[in-house]
Amino acid sequence: ARLGRITKAETTCNYCAVGCRFELYGKDGDVLGVRPADPEATPANDFSTCVKGKFGYDFVDSDDRLTTPLIREGEEFREASWEEAYERIYEELSSIQDQHGDDAVAVTSSSKCTNEENFLNQKFARQVLNTPHVDNCARLCHSSTVTGLKQTVGYGAMTNRINEDIGETDCYLVTGSNTTESHPVLATRIKQNARDGADLFVFDPREVGLAEHATQYTRTNPGEDIAWINGMIRYIIEQDLHDVEFIEERTNHFEELEEKVDPFTPEKVEELTGVSPEELTHAAETIAEADTCIFGWAMGMTQHAHGTRNVLALANLALVTGHIGKPGAGLSPFRGQNNVQGGGGDMGPAPHNLPGYQDQLDDDVADKFADAWGERPPQEIGLRLPEQFDAIVEGDIEGMYIMGENPVLSEPDIRGAEHALEDLDFLAVQDIFLTETAEFADVVLPAASAAEKSGTFTNTERRIQRVRPAIEPPGEARSDLRILCELAEHFGYEWEYDSPADVMDEIADLVPIYGGVSYDRLDEHTDGIQWPCEDADDPGTPYLYEEEFNFDDGKARFVPADYAGPVEMPDEEYPLMLTSGRVLYHWHTGTMTRRTQVSMDHVPESYVTIHPEMAEQLGVENGEYVRATSRRGDIVVKANVADVSDPGVVFIPMHFAQGAINELTQHELDPDSFIPEYKVTSVRIEPL
Ligand code: SF4
Numbered sequence: 001a002r003l004g005r006i007t008k009a010e011t012t013c014n015y016c017a018v019g020c021r022f023e024l025y026g027k028d029g030d031v032l033g034v035r036p037a038d039p040e041a042t043p044a045n046d047f048s049t050c051v052k053g054k055f056g057y058d059f060v061d062s063d064d065r066l067t068t069p070l071i072r073e074g075e076e077f078r079e080a081s082w083e084e085a086y087e088r089i090y091e092e093l094s095s096i097q098d099q100h101g102d103d104a105v106a107v108t109s110s111s112k113c114t115n116e117e118n119f120l121n122q123k124f125a126r127q128v129l130n131t132p133h134v135d136n137c138a139r140l141c142h143s144s145t146v147t148g149l150k151q152t153v154g155y156g157a158m159t160n161r162i163n164e165d166i167g168e169t170d171c172y173l174v175t176g177s178n179t180t181e182s183h184p185v186l187a188t189r190i191k192q193n194a195r196d197g198a199d200l201f202v203f204d205p206r207e208v209g210l211a212e213h214a215t216q217y218t219r220t221n222p223g224e225d226i227a228w229i230n231g232m233i234r235y236i237i238e239q240d241l242h243d244v245e246f247i248e249e250r251t252n253h254f255e256e257l258e259e260k261v262d263p264f265t266p267e268k269v270e271e272l273t274g275v276s277p278e279e280l281t282h283a284a285e286t287i288a289e290a291d292t293c294i295f296g297w298a299m300g301m302t303q304h305a306h307g308t309r310n311v312l313a314l315a316n317l318a319l320v321t322g323h324i325g326k327p328g329a330g331l332s333p334f335r336g337q338n339n340v341q342g343g344g345g346d347m348g349p350a351p352h353n354l355p356g357y358q359d360q361l362d363d364d365v366a367d368k369f370a371d372a373w374g375e376r377p378p379q380e381i382g383l384r385l386p387e388q389f390d391a392i393v394e395g396d397i398e399g400m401y402i403m404g405e406n407p408v409l410s411e412p413d414i415r416g417a418e419h420a421l422e423d424l425d426f427l428a429v430q431d432i433f434l435t436e437t438a439e440f441a442d443v444v445l446p447a448a449s450a451a452e453k454s455g456t457f458t459n460t461e462r463r464i465q466r467v468r469p470a471i472e473p474p475g476e477a478r479s480d481l482r483i484l485c486e487l488a489e490h491f492g493y494e495w496e497y498d499s500p501a502d503v504m505d506e507i508a509d510l511v512p513i514y515g516g517v518s519y520d521r522l523d524e525h526t527d528g529i530q531w532p533c534e535d536a537d538d539p540g541t542p543y544l545y546e547e548e549f550n551f552d553d554g555k556a557r558f559v560p561a562d563y564a565g566p567v568e569m570p571d572e573e574y575p576l577m578l579t580s581g582r583v584l585y586h587w588h589t590g591t592m593t594r595r596t597q598v599s600m601d602h603v604p605e606s607y608v609t610i611h612p613e614m615a616e617q618l619g620v621e622n623g624e625y626v627r628a629t630s631r632r633g634d635i636v637v638k639a640n641v642a643d644v645s646d647p648g649v650v651f652i653p654m655h656f657a658q659g660a661i662n663e664l665t666q667h668e669l670d671p672d673s674f675i676p677e678y679k680v681t682s683v684r685i686e687p688l
Contacts, residue, residue: 154550
């Protein structure tokens with residue numbers, strides 16, 4: 001709607017996957033402000049947005065925005081026309097593929113972008129470039145969630161709703177999530193409900209903000225979660241608190257679980273994890289006896305070399321207690337990026353499945369896509385993101401196309417990622433800023449931000465919601481969707497989409513869980529549609545597995561989680577355990593929030609949180625700069641002395657290019673999901 005020169009759009013937040021909706025106001029190309037949308041709306045924020053949602057839009061008007069295509073000339077970039085930039089990309093990628101084969105090129109997609117853009121990104125990889133190597137940033141945050149939940153319950157997604165289930169449950173187990181900082185509006189739901197009497201158990205190495213509202217906060221040793229979760233399951237079975245009817249009627253393989261959890265006595269759990277028998281058994285009893293329970297987690301559980309097993313253990317706990325498939329209960333991964341569920345998962349920019357988690361090795365599925373596209377997608381498993389970087393070093397990948405990602409900061413080995421990008425014959429990046437990654441590119445394409453384009457995001461509760469533009473993109477910047485369509489044309493493909501709505505129609509045709517989604521319906525249902533939504537008469541699915549799990553026999557599967565601890569343990573040289581996470585005022589690699597005033601005012605630089613006793617032992621004062629060193633590198637960061645963990649545990653946020661934690665982290669991968677071990681690193685801290 002237009003009010004003079006002020007423009008307004010009802011849209012969805014571009015930070016986290018809670019998916020708050022609001023009215024975004026613009027004027028003369030600048031964002032003016034945000035107002036929460038329809039107070040009756042179902043999604044999470046019927047009362048507010050968090051500080052990032054409300055004040056985090058300075059980056060849109062930043063002078064750093066890319067406004068024209070750039071082409072590298074020596075050490076510098078020069079401005080170029082769109083035509084020249086597209087032609088260069090076409091020539092370089094085609095030449096690499098002619099010389100080295102189609103799979104010498106890899107594509108990276110982004111959960112910041114819309115569903116439609118992610119769908120077209122993987123189509124560009126599979127149809128236009130004919131390469132199986134397409135992946136996205138979900139590999140680095142919740143791929144272990146997807147892998148674990150697919151094995152146990154069928155869909156790699158949150159099973160329940162935010163408001164009606166997370167907001168109304170009787171009991172919570174929240175672990176590996178700093179919810180008040182990473183998913184603030186969702187955390188408010190939990191805090192309110194806990195104040196009203198719900199039991200809240202927080203298990204975490206750090207005393208995160210939610211702990212203040214908890215019935216019981218339990219400090220755990222970093223990386224030892226399988227042990228205490230298996231211990232809870234063992235205790236629940238031993239005390240006959242498990243849901244026998246649910247287990248018999250709705251699950252398979254319970255006996256295998258019983259056997260595998262047997263060694264995890266309360267004493268063994270205490271030895272491994274620091275969790276006392278009293279804390280373990282009290283939480284286990286309360287969870288098992290509650291009418292409903294929500295199991296919430298984030299990257300503290302997923303970003304481990306055994307991340308999938310952590311998720312399997314949580315799924316087993318939910319199944320053994322029967323807390324799934326009914327209102328107020330469920331498995332609730334708190335996904336990160338605004339559109340990581342949709343763009344990073346559902347749309348299939350992943351090397352092992354087609355959109356909608358459809359098996360690309362299945363001939364019927366491949367035939368369906370071949371009929372629609374006129375080309376059969378590659379029927380092989382491509383390389384996951386960290387493997388793509390290894391393949392560059394080994395000379396197997398020579399060209400890369402990156403949409404909206406910043407792997408130079410997000411890959412676990414920054415120096416390795418930089419060297420890999422330097423080794424490439426050709427790199428194209430489309431983004432809104434000249435990111436740390438774009439600086440390595442041969443061609444950079446200026447993209448529109450979420451405030452400037454149309455599409456859909458799918459939030460962490462599988463809710464598909466509209467994104468609408470409040471202002472025009474700056475200069476010559478274009479939406480990622482338009483860029484992909486125009487680029488495909490340079491490769492000889494006529495993609496005939498008049499609008500993102502047309503792309504959604506194709507998604508609905510090819511992806512059964514989105515089968516009934518259309519822009520007409522989304523405009524009518526302003527609170528979005530939760531998938532699976534199979535046809536135009538399907539209202540969507542608020543919570544999963546009421547009748548059956550997503551397997552042929554309709555039954556969930558217990559998949560026991562074998563014990564694994566941290567890959568790297570402290571020793572004399574590196575005596576401290578470093579863990580990482582988000583802070584309220586910043587977002588992921590900081591591309592947006594490091595250009596946002598309110599974020600920089602509150603947290604202007606990286607830091608390391610050190611326990612007061614350890615700070616005294618090390619001779620470190622609050623606010624002074626220290627060196628953090630791991631087996632892989634060292635960084636200089638400011639000391640923040642605070643009592644939020646054991647003295648042997650320190651914390652560094654993930655958002656900064658200076659003092660970047662990924663100079664220290666390790667490249668060890670989870671063998672099931674290929675997520676790197678970000679969460680436990682041995683370090684030493686020294687005063688400068
Ligand atoms: Fe945006 Fe998440 Fe904050 Fe909601 S909670 S306003 S979605 S960052």
